[in-house]
Amino acid sequence: MLLATLIHRASLSCPQVGLDQATQLLAQHYGLAGTLQSLGSQQDLNYRVDTPQGQFVLKICRGDYAALELQAQHAALGHLQTHAEVRVPKVIKTLAGDELLTLTIGGQTLHLRLLDYLDGQPLTHMPHLSREVIAGFGDLCGRMSLALAPFEHGGLERTLQWDPRHAPELITHLLTSLERLPHRDALERVAAQVQARIRPLAERLPWQAVHMDITDDNVLWQRDAQRHWHIQGVIDFGDLVHTWRIADLSVTCAALLHHAKGDPFAILPAIQACHAVTPLQREELQVLWPLIVARAAVLVLSSEQQQRLDPDNSYLLKNAEHEWEIFHVATSVPFELMEAAILSSVGETPTPIASQDFAPLLPELVGREFALIDLGVLSPHFEAGNWETPGVDRRLLDEAAAVHGLAASRYGQYRLSRTVPDSAAEPETFPLHVELHVPHGTVLEAPFAGTLHQDADGVVSLQGVESSVCLMGVKPSLKPGALLVKGQVFGEVQAPLTVQLCRADLEPPLFCTPSRASAWQILCPSPAAVLGLACDAEPELDAHALLARRDASFARSQKHYYTDPPRIERGWRNHLIDMQGRSYLDMLNNVAVLGHGHPRMAAVAARQWSLLNTNSRFHYAAVTEFSERLLALAPAGMDRVFLVNSGTEANDLAIRLAWAYSGGRDMLSVLEAYHGWSVAADAVSTSIADNPQALSSRPDWVHPVTAPNTYRGEFRGQDSALDYVRSVEHNLAKIAASKRQLAGFICEPVYGNAGGISLPPGYLQQVYGLVRAQGGVCIADEVQVGYGRMGRFFWGFEEQGVVPDIITMAKGMGNGQPLGAVITRREIAEALEAEGYFFSSSGGSPVSCRIGMAVLDVMEEEKLWENAQVVGGHFKARLEALIERHPLVGAVHGSGFYLGLELVRDRHTLEPATEETKILCDRLRELGIFMQPTGDYLNILKIKPPMVTSRSSVDFFVDMLSKVLDEQL
Template sequence: MSTFDFLAQPSLPRPDVTVDDAVRIAAEFFGLRGEIVELGSQQDRNFRIDTGAGRFVLKLANPVFSADELHAQNAALVALAGSGVRIPGIVPALDGSDLVAVDVRGQTLLTRVLHYLDGEPLTGVAAPSSEQLRTLGTLAGRVAAGLAGLEHPGLERTTQWDARIAGEVVDLLLDHVASPAQRRVIRAATDDALARLAPLRAVLRRQAVHGDVTDDNIVLGTAAGDGPGVIDFGDVANGWLVGELAATVASALHHVPDAPLSVLDTIEAFAAEAPLDDADLAALWPLVVLRGAVLVVSGEQQVALDGDNLYADENRAHEWLAFDLARRLDADELEALIRWRLAGVPAGADATAVGGGRMVALDSSAAHLADLSVTSHALDDGAWLHPDAEAQLLDTIAAREGHALTRFGEHRLSRATIDRSAASATLALSVSLRVPAGATVSAPFAGLLERSGDAWVLHGDTADLWLDGLERHESGVTSVATSVAAGDQLGTTTMLTVQLSRLRGHRPPAVVTPAAPPALWRAISPDPSALFGVELAAPDDDPDAVLARRDGSFARVQEHYFEHPPLIERGWRHHLVDTRAQSYIDMVNNVTAVGHAHPRLVNAVRDQWALLNTNSRFHYEELACFSERLAALAPDPLDTVFLVNSGSEAVDLALRLAQTHTGERTILAATEAYHGWTVGADAVSSSIGDNPRALETRPDWVRLVASPHTFRGRYRGASSAAAYLADLDADLAALDAAGIRPAGFIAEPVFGNAGGVMLPDGYLHGVYERIRARGGVCIADEVQVGYGRLGHYFWGSEQQGVVPDIITVAKAMGNGHPLGAVITTRAIADSFAAEGSFFSSAGGSPVSSTVGLTVLDIMRDERLQQNAVAVGDHLADRLRELGDRHPLIGAVHGLGLYLGVELMRDRETLEPATAEAALICDRMLAEGVVVQPTGDHKNVLKIKPPLVLTEQSADRFADALDLVLSTL
């Protein structure tokens, strides 16, 4: 009988078998009666029978599988007897056969019964121990070893789990993955893995394999003393030995999302039972990635074919997680780590004990080191993005000092990549020497020197020394290994890169990602400082230690983003970079409007600070220039400026101006708003997202009016202004009746704290008219939404077609420097004299004024308001398109580069997706994006990046969000 070929018949819906059918078949053909429940299966039907005297599994195979294939599965069980693996026993039918054909509603199904193996599956263990991970590997290894000699005609089958056709399976099933973002990722990872695998295919060992020794199919030991066991031999076939291990590793990954390298325990345990050869080690991680890809596409196909298959449906989330973890880990790094683990170096072995003398006689006793770290000023002004940044810095230092060296174990900013979708390889395991005049290179220890590709390698007793840039001057064949003694001349160099490796015959990557601890890499690739006679090791990086210090002395109510935040020490334009040289697109920093570390701003501040910085009671021109500039930007009749240190101070001052000018105390403010932290600014802030007790604790001089929230408010839509104004009329009538006249009204012209929600058309016009009719002052809080951020308007109040009496502004105007302003009329400003003079120590200082002027110059010259229109509108379109495909997105708010993505569980009830928003922000960090939630329900992703955001980065953000939403 022919055996199954998945590529010829890729659709395998489970046979239609009910529990009643199983009851009949078990009794009629096997004489088994008892309680029967269905077990999960991808393509077959399995039922557990509990007779009281024992438990069994009734297995009805998919009709595409032949009798030969099922007999081969039984043969595998026989072959593993005595292997040390607990396996199911075969239960014969009443006629003595181990396989019977049964009829189920006209369909013939081949049926078997096996003993049921008691024990908890590893699937049910949320966080397996190292011992349990090793048990998984041990079982898989013993099964592989036990099946090595098995031959059977039923093994010549091609299932979808056969690692040899993984690429073809992905090609065939990829369209079943609905999400375009997921399809792109699967396609890219599959193609990369196949390319790595291509040169190894012909040499990978082939034998009978179980094919599915996974967390689903192993059971742990029982209280009765039974050892761990393996079930479900339905995928037994000929295949690659290392494919067996790849399936096992892929199944373990989703259990250890925070420590994926824990699967090294599984790999080591497998290799102890079924040793791996050189080709296996090179192929293993690409096969893990391919196994993950096949799991994802197969799961989606099976759910499409078999809608009530809860087993396949429930597995989809952890199958994606396993694939995602696998594809994010660099295959070259994993190969080196696996080889190291299997090399069996004793724990605690001295990683520096490689011996050796000086390789190069440097021209001075001092080490002239090139600082390539994240905080290196040699890489300022974006120099770190130049492709030759390292060579240029080495050349500069060497020309000045006679030589230059890089540091070992340094996270190099020069290796960071922007708009990344995976971790950047930045940790240097090699060092480079630049000597303009050339230098002689000597052997630091005895060994065999041979050519390996473009490099040379010196094989010593305890380590290999890899050399790039060594110039040999011998004649003859250079591929033959040459014996050299310590101190022998190896050649000369002008640029030499050196890497030590304790992986004999295998070179680790010269630069690695932060996936594995630096100490582990130092053990594999030791510090070569001794070979140069100078200290080359970079200082250790420990973000957790710095966080502990922060929490020890910094008030903890001053929160930080993320539970385990990266240690950010550099910014450039709309990117942030942590101390491990991992970049992040900054989607939340409306403070830095013109971008991080703008060279023009840096130089202006440096120059002014070198001249003068004092308080504004002194007379200097910068203050006049900046005040004139702000007044000119404000709409008529606003013409007078106060300069302060922050938005909170600006709001506080605005409230005092309103009260002083009118002689009244009462301020009207909209609910759900945040205006600042000072006593006055906090008094008019009512966001329960920032203060859960806000609505209960407002002082008596603050009266809250209903937030005209066009999406979640009492009335909804852009035309809801009349209804909100009617409610305001009732509020004002109550104040009139009580003899209370308002001093003023304050609101953001766009609800920034709610995520950029636009006010209903005409709302502020109606409010301002009513407040002014009662002698009050109208305050527009433009701290977040003004200053060009909306793109289409410089001030948010322009969008509402109104001119406020007072504008408050901060954040963007200082680009991170503490700077705020109140812009009003001369009459309102002069009325403050009733309370004496006004003074702010740093407000309007020479440096602050220089900052403010330079920011405005940059915004004008670089057309950043226009960029907010172009990039903001493009991003909003991308986000709305995501909303068409992802039900979790309920709305996209805002304008320009102040946007909000509102997440909800139900578009009818508007139930906020608060937990999902937090999860999305955490996952976006892994995608290289910083984004945070806002709003009273913390369910709106606030998008307010520096105004220099590019379309490329905006697209990267949208692509990352698409992928994350697809995997929730």
């Protein structure tokens, strides 16, 4: 009887009620007139109704569903009205006062209902759901479960095809009845596995009323002003039933697999959030994944059947693709792995493999000392990118074995050699095995009783009752299928030996991703007990604990990128690498102009440190040679160099030089600019992104002029120089009227803080002339934009066709070594002597000077300026192409490797897309890219990577950027 009911319910097609008929029914029974729009459904007919009285949903289902079932849904909606945390529709009564109408239309017995319409957006077709949204679904499941726990109604005792209690019978029937079914073998295998796993736990699962359809279709969301999603309500109670409590979460998690991009672990935040609201029993957690897989199978089988019954149903056709995607993701991993992951995610301890009382696998080597080789991220064996050499790990083990006789890798030590640059995917860096280099012919004995197997790839395994051990590099002495007792000889080592311990009947990978490591370790623990060798990786310092220590000791005004930053301890060229071996494309680091880990920098620094490092008051060659090199790069007439530690110190010194030379104190600076953190450099900085109080806290000797922003400034376009110069003239007139001497004007010759916007042509020529006419000094802050980064020019001021009086620089000069410089003319430099001599403790040290010269050498030898022009030109062209495709992209600024992508909500009003930019940067980090916003509105991506950045890295960045913009920010 049960199966017959299930078959009948699963075979129902959608009611046939046309738009005109529905409009007539609405007017006749509810007195409403308006426009109707089909909402689509698998077996019901739903119309959205827009009327002057409001918005509603007309629901029509077949009379095969008992009226009592629909009354139960109405009662549940009434019950939930008192639970403000879960917003649900209200039932609208007919003109006669009924909540439910049963009519015969065209020979069909149908049930009609009208509900009010809830505003909001389903997330069904959102390409990406954030971790917070996924957790939000789980939290809603928990809250709905609590709200429905006391609810009871006779209509809940129903036979429903979606009830997981009936999944095995329904799957079996549909597999039998559907011909030419895709993936039949997988479906049949899943059906058997699901039944075997659910049956032993079924009687211990708690029951209650459950919604059974809290999915991306039926949960309505809305974004706030910060672009964060918030739940607005839950609709569609058509699957309400009394069944296992955990069924609700299983349905939700199955739906979320559609958004998992192939990774079933993506649902774990939902499980954690649900468990936090409604603590789940261990049995519920154990049965959860089998129920999810069962749901996936029922979805695709029901969809296949409904399409054959109702081939013109566009709703079915649209959903079929993502239902098959759910099935493929759900069946992509072993049941055991997901059970371990689910239990671990909520603090439950999965049952580990019993690893006691193993006999030694290599009895001849018990007690012998192995060289345990460090293959991790910080390994001293790795330098200058040699970890990218194929087979490097095995070579290091070979070399160690040649010296020490025995060598082994460490289980669970994240491998640097397996990092993957320019990849959005998490790399498989966690080894679930140990590789040993031992003498060929070393005897192997069974660590436990079991059956010997050998696959086509030559992998030998011993399958025990609870455990198995998989071996590579073995010559077995017994035939496959042999039954071994513990301690029995079964072969010898004939190549580097790979040893992996795991649960019986599993085929684990040799490496897994960091996010799956904790689950796989439960199923595939260290083989140390089999080997009698302490071969486990040393525990890593917990990144969260380290961050807490930082916050407790390091002044918090010294911010870090990201709320939950990865721990970065290594870099190579234009990538940074975290402690789990994930490589991040560095689009932030204009300090490391040569890239990270450059061997020349390491060699030069080490050599000079081994000789001498002191201050520039001593006499040594490096300070002279470096100063000469810098003057050779400067315009004619500049003949004096100051060496300092940073851009802030350089700009501070430049202001002091202006004061000393001019005899005045008043400085002109440009609005929205940043020049540093010292008292003087901060005074002339007006960026509210860096200092929210900047505009209200400038000292009276600072006179900000209008920012010459040709994109969103007061005056726009390339012919706006005269308009912006008026602001300079106005401030100069004020200074002159007050009888105060002008000291100077400081400005980035390319607007760095706004993402590298070029100043309007002729702007600096006119401003420099006006400033000099009043006895002031012109300072070009080249800290960010100079030194070849812009590609077309070595100095930013070259674009404007001017020569400043003072040049300041830092950043890439030392490739990370604290190094800055001020270049000027002799008369300006010597004006400072009247106020005393200048000294910087580390500025111009032998180490800094040697590194500074090495940077210039490498830039020339590796043609990095040319790279900035060629690859930078390709970069800008690809970014500009995004403007046509993505409305959020307003403009692309800059050149070379100093670019700005400005995001706006409206290209006419230029409303800044501040929140979208933050979300975009966080999402790019998930995809393996470091990027941060800039500008007063924090709506500009300031793109300033190392100058070694390659074309392939540029393409990866733009592709990922486009992908995120496609994700409906």
